Amino acid sequence: MEKNKFDIITIGGSAGSIGVALILLKSLPEHFQIPIVLIIHRMKNITSQLNKLLAKELGIKEVVEPEDKEPIRAGIIYLAAQNYHLLVEQGNTFSLDYSEPVNFSRPSIDVSFESIARVYKHKTLAILLSGANKDGAAGLGRVIGEGGTAIVQSPETAEYPAMPKAAIDINPSVLIQSPEQTVHYLLNQITT
Amino acid sequence: MDENNSIHIKELDEILQMLLHRYGYDFSNYTKASLLRRVNRFAKETDSATAYDLKYKLLNSEPIFQLFLQEVTVNVTELFRDPAYYKSLREKVLPVLASYPIIKIWHAGCSTGEEVFSMCIMLHEAGLLKRARIYATDINPANLEKARSGIIPLAHMKEYTTNYLKSGGKNDFADYYSARYDHAIINEELRSQVIFSQHNLVSDNVFNEFQFISCRNVMIYFDKQLQDRVLQLFYDSLSSLGFLTLGLKETLLFSVVKDKFNNIHKTTKIYRRKD
Numbered sequence: 205m206e207k208n209k210f211d212i213i214t215i216g217g218s219a220g221s222i223g224v225a226l227i228l229l230k231s232l233p234e235h236f237q238i239p240i241v242l243i244i245h246r247m248k249n250i251t252s253q254l255n256k257l258l259a260k261e262l263g264i265k266e267v268v269e270p271e272d273k274e275p276i277r278a279g280i281i282y283l284a285a286q287n288y289h290l291l292v293e294q295g296n297t298f299s300l301d302y303s304e305p306v307n308f309s310r311p312s313i314d315v316s317f318e319s320i321a322r323v324y325k326h327k328t329l330a331i332l333l334s335g336a337n338k339d340g341a342a343g344l345g346r347v348i349g350e351g352g353t354a355i356v357q358s359p360e361t362a363e364y365p366a367m368p369k370a371a372i373d374i375n376p377s378v379l380i381q382s383p384e385q386t387v388h389y390l391l392n393q394i395t396t
Numbered sequence: 397m398d399e400n401n402s403i404h405i406k407e408l409d410e411i412l413q414m415l416l417h418r419y420g421y422d423f424s425n426y427t428k429a430s431l432l433r434r435v436n437r438f439a440k441e442t443d444s445a446t447a448y449d450l451k452y453k454l455l456n457s458e459p460i461f462q463l464f465l466q467e468v469t470v471n472v473t474e475l476f477r478d479p480a481y482y483k484s485l486r487e488k489v490l491p492v493l494a495s496y497p498i499i500k501i502w503h504a505g506c507s508t509g510e511e512v513f514s515m516c517i518m519l520h521e522a523g524l525l526k527r528a529r530i531y532a533t534d535i536n537p538a539n540l541e542k543a544r545s546g547i548i549p550l551a552h553m554k555e556y557t558t559n560y561l562k563s564g565g566k567n568d569f570a571d572y573y574s575a576r577y578d579h580a581i582i583n584e585e586l587r588s589q590v591i592f593s594q595h596n597l598v599s600d601n602v603f604n605e606f607q608f609i610s611c612r613n614v615m616i617y618f619d620k621q622l623q624d625r626v627l628q629l630f631y632d633s634l635s636s637l638g639f640l641t642l643g644l645k646e647t648l649l650f651s652v653v654k655d656k657f658n659n660i661h662k663t664t665k666i667y668r669r670k671d
Contacts, residue, residue, distance in 0.1 A: 251480075269645070270645075271645045271646065271647045271649070272615070272616045272643075272645055272646045272647065273620055273623065273647075273650045274647075274650065275650075285644075285645050288616075288645055289430075291427070291429040291430055291433075292429065293427055293428060293429050293619075294428065297620075299427045299429060299430060299616060300613075300616040300643075300645050300646075301430045301433075301470070301616065301617070302470060302472055302613045302616065302643070303430075303434065303470040303472055304472060315433065318433070319429045319433075322405075322429065322432075323429075
């Protein structure tokens with residue numbers, strides 16, 4: 205098997221996604237050697253402690269909300285901050301963007317997926333989970349267009365199937381997996 | 397390749413070169429990911445199918461360039477955005493500024509003025525407004541024109557009022573503006589100490605000395621090299637022990653001036669010149 209098939213994993217989710225994201229993250233080997241970037245929709249004006257909550261659930265020191273121009277490091281779980289779009293630049297740093305919401309969302313999963321795919325190309329693994337809108341669908345299209353791998357949570361396993369369905373509709377070549385299948389997939393692809 | 401992204405990074409560079417020569421605006425040190433996204437959106441809105449198409453339009457029509465400027469520089473702003481930030485200003489910065497006979501303030505990248513108006517309200521409540529001289533600058537003349545009018549859309553006023561209260565505001569927020577139809581105008585008295593003028597952080601230099609500079613969520617659109625230039629400009633524009641405030645997810649940590657400032661309030665990104 206090829207070592208480190210992916211250089212980055214990005215996971216997008218909205219309503220009903222946090223539990224599934226935790227299942228996936230808990231399945232990772234202890235010393236995974238790639239960065240993981242979570243884009244989870246949250247309320248705009250209520251300060252959320254999701255990064256702390258995730259870190260506690262995962263039993264790790266921290267889940268990092270990246271600041272502008274922060275270098276992207278392997279082995280770190282990043283969570284897109286509230287109220288900014290999260291992008292990546294050539295040279296592997298994060299950058300932030302406060303322009304209009306996309307799909308009523310900021311952070312928008314589309315914006316992050318497209319930007320990550322542009323930099324990481326075929327070394328991108330993007331996973332789209334439960335949600336009630338259509339954010340992420342176009343972004344997964346971009347991931348596939350750049351030669352990366354796109355996984356969508358199977359709608360029947362999603363608490364809110366609209367987002368997975370929207371992505372499957374416009375991207376016939378996505379892998380449709382239950383969370384258990386994705387866990388299995390990750391274990392086969394991620395080396396430490 | 398999906399049709400939403402007809403322009404690629406190489407073509408973007410060519411467009412930026414052309415704009416620099418034709419109009420004197422230099423976007424070459426803006427962050428590429430974010431700029432490319434907005435340029436593609438603009439191409440779509442102007443029915444420009446290819447980069448050549450867009451370049452042709454921009455080269456031959458100044459009004460289209462003005463529209464471009466409006467679209468690709470981000471002009472999203474709010475009154476009392478990030479209430480926690482304003483709360484820290486009230487508690488940690490205004491009491492210090494109160495010790496100066498004339499308080500000189502620079503809002504760099506002020507967009508349509510909402511953050512400036514928020515600051516004016518805070519200075520007013522602290523009894524400092526009359527002593528304040530506020531310079532508010534932006535790259536974009538259309539923004540400045542809006543800002544000078546003091547008119548803001550009424551649509552989000554409920555949210556702004558909540559923000560104001562969360563920031564520790566104790567007054568009736570509605571006393572600070574008059575609403576008419578779908579707009580509100582900020583009381584003229586509150587705006588009386590503000591001078592709006594054009595200034596381009598990419599190419600312009602120090603023009604005064606300030607005790608307080610606010611530049612929130614502007615430099616996120618700049619690459620590291622340009623950020624360093626602008627931060628040096630701010631350092632040179634601040635008086636000794638002057639304040640610099642950034643957006644909540646901005647940091648001096650990765651910049652050339654990181655050792656020249658203390659972070660006096662970590663989560664709200666209020667920095668103070670060390671010397």
